Amino acid sequence: MAKILLIGNGAREHAIAWKIKASPLLTGLWMWPDHPACSSLINTPTNLGPTATHTEIADFCKMTKIDAVIVGPEQPLSTGLANILENFGIPCFGPQQDGAQLESSKSFAKDIMTDAKIPTAFSREVKTETQCRKEAIAILKTGKPVVLKASGLAGGKGVFVCFEEDEVEVALIRLYENMSEAAETVLVEDFLEGRECSFFCLIGKDSYTPLGFAVDYKRLQNGDEGPNTGGMGSYTPVSWLPADAQKRVLAEVVEPLLKTLKYKAIPYTGFLYVGLMWHPKIGPQVVEFNCRLGDPEAQILAVADQRDWLAMILKHLGLHSEPLESPNEDLKPTAGVVMSSLDYPYGEGKPGRSAELPLELFAHQRNRQVFAASVKFAENHTVETGKGRVITCVATAEDLDTAAQRAYHLVETVQEFWPDSHFREDIAQNHK
Ligand code: AMP
Ligand code: GLY
Numbered sequence: 001m002a003k004i005l006l007i008g009n010g011a012r013e014h015a016i017a018w019k020i021k022a023s024p025l026l027t028g029l030w031m032w033p034d035h036p037a038c039s040s041l042i043n044t045p046t047n048l049g050p051t052a053t054h055t056e057i058a059d060f061c062k063m064t065k066i067d068a069v070i071v072g073p074e075q076p077l078s079t080g081l082a083n084i085l086e087n088f089g090i091p092c093f094g095p096q097q098d099g100a101q102l103e104s105s106k107s108f109a110k111d112i113m114t115d116a117k118i119p120t121a122f123s124r125e126v127k128t129e130t131q132c133r134k135e136a137i138a139i140l141k142t143g144k145p146v147v148l149k150a151s152g153l154a155g156g157k158g159v160f161v162c163f164e165e166d167e168v169e170v171a172l173i174r175l176y177e178n179m180s181e182a183a184e185t186v187l188v189e190d191f192l193e194g195r196e197c198s199f200f201c202l203i204g205k206d207s208y209t210p211l212g213f214a215v216d217y218k219r220l221q222n223g224d225e226g227p228n229t230g231g232m233g234s235y236t237p238v239s240w241l242p243a244d245a246q247k248r249v250l251a252e253v254v255e256p257l258l259k260t261l262k263y264k265a266i267p268y269t270g271f272l273y274v275g276l277m278w279h280p281k282i283g284p285q286v287v288e289f290n291c292r293l294g295d296p297e298a299q300i301l302a303v304a305d306q307r308d309w310l311a312m313i314l315k316h317l318g319l320h321s322e323p324l325e326s327p328n329e330d331l332k333p334t335a336g337v338v339m340s341s342l343d344y345p346y347g348e349g350k351p352g353r354s355a356e357l358p359l360e361l362f363a364h365q366r367n368r369q370v371f372a373a374s375v376k377f378a379e380n381h382t383v384e385t386g387k388g389r390v391i392t393c394v395a396t397a398e399d400l401d402t403a404a405q406r407a408y409h410l411v412e413t414v415q416e417f418w419p420d421s422h423f424r425e426d427i428a429q430n431h432k
Contacts, residue, residue, distance in 0.1 A: 008072025012295035023310035037372035054084040078104035116260035123189035152182030156230035194279035204316025233427030304334035352420025404428035
């Protein structure tokens, strides 16, 4: 039986809250920062302001007798929330600052992958724009694309895949003018061929539980055109992967990673996200690690997975010792479509008119669920849409084509309230 504080107020955390709310082990749920679309899932608001410090969060946990904290986003982990909670003796599902570097420093992640002999793209670290341009152009001259990556956190917007010199120049402006802190170190990386997917695990001190694979649609526009985004849609399961895909990722990536972290005395408890490029001959190659679930992958996995995530999380924190019920581990065919404001991802151009969405939209319907981020309280049981990726429409069915159709029906419903929204029309259309 557990009282949980869930950190984060995105659509991913909406999905985690919705998922753990269904667990018989949950006795109380709090969320910080406030999530206006989750008011029916939580006990009471925390009374912590939006800028609460890690210590204030820990104090709240003590006062409210929170049994465990689950951290959704990477940012509080990279600034040491789990370290502070540990000092207060509060179990935290999410790594401490050193483990969180798997995501907060692409350069750290690359070094760990090299040490652990995890298959990944070769990369060079550069510290200046001039050096970056030189290395990138040298790779383009070999006839291959090049990938430029800000080493620090950039909200999913710090990676540029460039096929031509013009694209390198655009990337250099973004990196060195718009995100100079994250781009203090830049990785100039070889381009990996293959098909992209991600793999998710819950990691505990001495064990882990695989959640499964999902495909995310990173580009803004249909047909994988336009800039990279945080993710415009997702589906699971991934039937185009070979039958032994999970076995291979565990053996070639997850286990060597955990072994190397242990060897380096870096403890790791929490979500693990493995971004992969799957090559038909080579198999899995790691694009990135994150210390959180994906967004929108979390939204579809929460709906697709029939297991009790809270029970699994508590077990990995050593707070639940009963054997876990093991219902069907198969993920139900599930698709999710993201709806964003019109100025996403760079805040350029007009955002479009915001909309007031009725709270009933977020009530669970059979096989369908709408999740929200970036909304604020409005009058008459509505929330007002903000900027960025706001809504994820998720649906399940016996097969993925029907799941996608259902998700798009949900999109139509939301669109009636929010016509000035952007979404891709081809999510889960090429899943075979
Ligand atoms: P990341 O933030 O590292 O996941 O990168 C964002 C996206 O850029 C990935 O999801 C891939 O689509 C693409 N990408 C990153 N690194 C590479 C690479 N080495 N080769 C090909 N594509 C890449
Ligand atoms: N959807 C990709 C991510 O969460 O990074």
